[in-house]
Amino acid sequence: MNKDCISLQGINKFYGSGQARQQVLFDVSLDIPCGELLSIVGTSGSGKSTLLNIIGGLDRNYEGTVLIQNANYANMDDAQLARLRNENIGFIFQAFNLLDHLTCWENVCLPALFDRRHQSALREHATEVLDRVGLSGKTDARPSNLSGGQKQRIAIARALFNHPTIMLCDEPTGNLDSDTGRQIIQLFRDLNEHDGITLILVTHENRLSQVAHRIVQIEDGRIASEQINTHPIRLESSGHIDGTDEVDQEHADPEKNAPNAAAPITGDRSGHQEAEPGSKT
Ligand code: ADP
Ligand code: MG
DSSP states (O other): OOOEEEEEEEEEEEESOGGGOEEEEEEEEEEEETTOEEEEEOOTTSSHHHHHHHHTTSOOOOEEEEEETTEEGGGSOHHHHHHHHHHHEEEEOSSOOOOTTSOHHHHHTGGGTTOOSOHHHHHHHHHHHHHHTTOTTOTTOOGGGSOHHHHHHHHHHHHHTTOOSEEEEESTTTTSOHHHHHHHHHHHHHHHHHHOOEEEEEESOHHHHTTSSEEEEEETTEEEEEEEOSSOOOOOOOSOTTOSOOOOOTTOOGGGGSTTOOOOSSSOOTTOOOSOTTTTO
């Protein structure tokens, strides 16, 4: 059974107050089963980020109900919500939000700043997740010496650090060239398929949204359409990190889209399964 991981019921969102009060989400209801890869598309200003922030518990100022694995945000205080977020939800943004004075592994460990584990254990786990996202050997590098795609991979590793069951990705390829963007999106698809992470991908690029199982279009704060995608595309990688020689096989034959048919992106996945599907449900 594929129970709902995220349930939104009648979400309304307003910004501002008095005469400046403006409604930006209108009665948005959406159920997202565990393990789904969902794309949200829509033009700039349609409300995608606002919706994602509400789903992720970053914004509590809305009307309606948000349930995450049946837990109602409204019943949690700020500390409980912060804990649920830290333990269950990985965020990826367009800007990579890395700290350049820290190494890759220290950036990846940021969610564990208050973790009491020994530094060497943190570093070891950070190295595992860096391997998982295709950054083997970059444990001690500085982000400033890496490419945009590699920086986004660090941000993804950071989001994976605490074994999230949900990942929320807000225009994650907005700062990347199209080849690199495809590789990053394929990595998300891979994390969804192999690690069972429920993933919401916000993008305004229709082509990239085609990796998803379902594509929801938002227009002026409302769900305008919803499309089940029976043949999610693969954005094939040559295996080169940030390579420019990646082959785009978006029209590849559907057999290649079968679950678990994906070629490893990192080349070594053994021992790096970061999240057991459903382990936190
Ligand atoms: P998208 O991510 O689809 O581009 P947003 O969710 O960022 O859209 O914005 C939706 C609408 O809400 C836009 O009209 C935007 O101007 C407005 N908006 C977003 N954030 C704020 C804010 N902090 N204060 C006031 N209005 C905002
Ligand atoms: Mg946005």
